[in-house]
Amino acid sequence: MVVAPPAAPTACHGRLIERARWQWRPTDGGDPATAIQDFLTAHDLHLHDLARPAPRHDHHHEQLCGAALYVSATAGALMVGGDPGPPSPADLPDVAVVIYGHTDTPPPTPPPTTSGWSRGPWTESWSPQQHAAAVEAVRHAISRGQVYQVNLVGHAAAPYTGDPLPALARLGRLPGARYGGVLSGPDWAIGCASPETLIEVRDGTLTTRPIKGTRPATAAGRADLLASSKERAEHIMIVDLERNDLARIAATGSVGVDDLFAVRRWCDLWQAESTIRAQAADGLGLADLLRAVCPGGSVTGAPKLAALHHIAALEPVGRGASMGGLGWVAPGHIDLGLTIRTAAVDHHTVHVWAGGGITWDSDPDAEVAEAAAKTRPVRAALQ
Known part of the structure; x- marks a missing residue:
């Protein structure tokens, strides 16, 4: 099954052919941000000055199209010197770069798989009571002045048999999935239905769209979200954090x-979103861009490094494919989504994650219910 990675140019779907691949895990050592940029440069994808608009590709005449880029939350934490947290429950790389060529002759369609998808029961990484206790622990940390907000994420896993790609592709077609698609490798795959922009760069303009605040997609839910002082305070806190992230790599002012x-709207939920824009500073390269925005502020908390410390102490398993970045990079256009509403498969297990931001006003039971509401459409797509 041929599935396009998230944010790949629509006109190129069905015409992408893999030309080269590089994967990284923390045990490999080195700086993943620099290695990503160097690997792309070695394959004629030059992303060392994002402030300067690049000429547009004419995909009808050029073999090189662009690259899919995946960066896990663990890799992002290591890029900024933060605590990477516990090991991932999923066996997949923490960075993957897949360079694609473009052809006007679509690749041959693989023969249909003979084994259908079958998924077993979910096993949660923590109970609702343990999740609620972690929320209380964050509230205590806030009361001591250690953090202002921490995003807590839970995980569930289920055994599977058969071909997972059709189920992951179905996940990517959920309503509101701005970054719907699949990236796969040997014995692993990531399916994404994310609505959230981690970072987009086009013609020297940097854009991020943090999402914070969730309610059921009803008229009452929308009114409640707009009226909630707790959700607005949580949201604006992250907007300020991500404004500061961009300010480090943007032209002054x-x-x-x-x-x-x-x-x-995403599926059956209302979510609050803001758009932050800036002009890239002269000479900004992809490596420095990744260090500035990874891991995403809306899934860490504030201050970011302090939040990462509490996340590592409180979450029972690593974030795996979730809460990282996944999308498309090419000269003239970078578009990475934040890997919320994301699932991953390894040899025999499918993994999902969901969570939310915790502030002093958070109610533990409400936070547990919100995480369940976010993961429900993902799990349904994987039936």
């Missing part, structure tokens, strides 16, 4: 916020 706390 260019950071601005559009559409503050706009309500968007």
Whole structure:
């Protein structure tokens, strides 16, 4: 089954042919951000000055198209000197770069698989009571002035048999999946239905769209979200964090916020989203861009390094494919989604993650229910 990676150019779907691949795990050592940029440069994808608009590709005449890029939350934490947390429950790399060529002759369709998809029961990494206790632990840390907000994420796993790619592709077609698609490798695959932009770069403009605040997609839910002082405070805290992240790599005075706390729909949920834009500083390369925005502020908390310390102490398993970045990179356009609403498969297990931001006003039972609401459409797509 041929599935395009998230954010790949729509006109190129069905015409992408893998040309080269590089994968990284923490045991490999070195700086993954620099290695990613060096690998792309070695294959004529030059992303060393994002402030300068690059000429557009004419895909009808050029063999090189672009690359899929995946960076896990663990890799992002290591890039900024943060605590990477416990080991991932999923056996997959923490960085994957897949360079694609472009052809006007679609590759041959593989023969249909003979083994259908079958998924077993879910096993949770923590109970609702343990999740609620972790929420209380964050509230205590806030009361001591150690953090302002921490995002807590839970995990579930289920055995499977058969070909997982059709189920992951179905996940990527969920309503509101701005970054719907699949990236796969030997014995692993990631399916994404994320609505959230980690970072987009086009013609020297940097854009991130943090999402914070969730309610059921009903008229009452929308009104409640707009009226919630708790959700608005949590949201604006992350907007300020991500404004500061962009300011480190932006032209002086260019950071601005559009559409503050706009309500968007993903599946059966309303979510609050803001848009932050800036102009890239001269000479900004992909490696420094990744160090500035990874891991995403909306899935860490504030301050980011302190939040990572509490995440590592409280979450029972690593975040695996979730809460990282996944998308498309090419000269002239970078578009990485935050891997929320994401599933991963390894040899015989499918994994999902979900969570939410914890502030002083958080109610533990409500936070547990919110995480369950976020993962419900993902699990349903994987039936």
